[in-house]
Amino acid sequence: MPRSGLVWQRRERLIDVLSCKEVTRLVSQGLDRELTFGERTALRVHFVICQGCRNVNRQLSFLRRAMQRLSAAEDEARR
DSSP states (O other), rough: OOOEEEEEEEEEEEEEEEEHHHHHHHHHHHTOOOOHHHHHHHHHHHHHHHHHHHHHHHHHHHHHHHHHHHHHHHHHHHO
16 A cells, blocks of 8 residues: 655646545545545546555445435435
């Protein structure tokens, strides 16, 4: 698992590599709000090097969709 730190310099901006803990927090927040361009970019960089975090992202997205479908089905059944 990668550690937080500066990876490379591009156009005089430093890009941070997020820790797995930071990625999990951002993935969770991304389900409730729109992430900034920088946050989305940092996540993509981390996902390239970390299979575990890619799996967490897929699992949380799956659970979110499943709960939305369940809620929609319950709403439809009440009508």
